[in-house]
Amino acid sequence: MPANNQNNLNNGISVDCVIFGFDFEKLQILLIEREPGKKDNPLDYALPGDLIYNDENLDQAANRVLKELTGLENIYLEQSAAFGSLDRTQRESDRAWLESVRDQPDLRVITISYYSLVNINAFDPKPSSFASKLVWKPVAEIEDLAFDHFDILNQALDNLRNRLKIRPIGFNLLPEKFTLSQLHKLYEAILGRELDKRNFRRKMAKLDLVVRLDEKQQGVPHKPSNFYKFNTENYQKLIEEGYDNFGF
Template sequence: MQIKNKHQINHRISTDCVIFGFDFNQLRVLLIERQPVEGVPQMMALPGDLIFEEENLDMAAGRVLKELTGLEDIFLEQVGAFGDPNRVNKPNDKKWLQAVRQDPDARVITVAYYTLVNMNDYEPQPSSFAKSASWILVDDITELAFDHFEIFQSALKKLKDKINTQPIGFNLLPEKFTFSQLHKLYESILGNELDKRNFRRKMLKLNIVESLDEKQEGVPHKPSQYFKFNEENYLKLLEKGFNNFGF
């Protein structure tokens, strides 16, 4: 590592979280409204914060997540570092920064994370930014403040890749779920249709979901069996050198 004093420029580092949820039908992301500022159109943004002095990156992202959703110790993975949101080509972002910040020209690098939450466990917190949070359909997200749209797209791509590598989708579901819910979940994430029978065959052959002795009740159609994720069997799969679901 090369150290030259002239390069020792200070930055502020923030973390932003792409929080995915699934409402049994569609994939959503938890976004917040920015503080309203005169003359700047409202725009949604990813929740985030600057990093505390005593924190490392993962801790900061975990803190933002907890302050917003009440959740901790859940799946949380880094998307990457994104440079210079201040220079992003959105004049209104600059205006907004001037209004709410002391030094709008300070350089900020953000380290983005994504996480998968079971929406039923979500409990809106009384923290300042949480009041304006809402679950937005992934398909409806077309623009965000700063470079947050780019971050969101990277996170979604990462999720798509990862779903084929690790059984992380179960984080978006409650402990027991139906096969249709699981099926819909994979379709939502991958963005295309999957044949019902082929999906079921493939998933069952992997042996990582286990049927429970319990059925749906009160539904006006044939009730579905409930299933749960079987972690031990997944670990056995891993030992056999498994590395791709192939969806």
């Protein structure tokens, strides 16, 4: 055994997933609603996440945990950051919860966060395991989360925004067919600021990342908008050329 207890290697490693979704209005995030503790605490939300196994690597763990807790599979997942503050599991409400689900609630746990972008309408979140209840929450309305998950969320959002300047990953949040207005609103939702409609469309057109389909919206009480799809080939071409100015 090690000589000093500072180095007794009794560490846990977890992954936490920040799952962004878009409902054509606001940027949302998928959270686990935890049972309120003994006290009449307000409702309490946490990111989907869990300890990793010893025989899987980090990406595998993130995919597994996500599947186990939400049913999501084969989705875009990007590593975000590592969090390892000593006090990250020391809040009272969190400790009670840990005691109910962990063999070693006192274990010091370092977490690796991932973020993901999904089409909010394309899947049916299936709570399981200790994720008793899954809910989508608008990111902008979240003020706190369990553990240090609020920090993790903000970090992920920051990474997402930076990434969006370099890669057009936002398309992951949309269904296969979408309108330019939806795409426009998506960028505004992620970036948290307004973008001029004409300038947005001009740049999108120049990038040549979308293809106009011969199909329109139906049943809307106004001029129906045209559907588009993502142009994978052109995207690949741009990336191979080293192009990386996808920002607004």
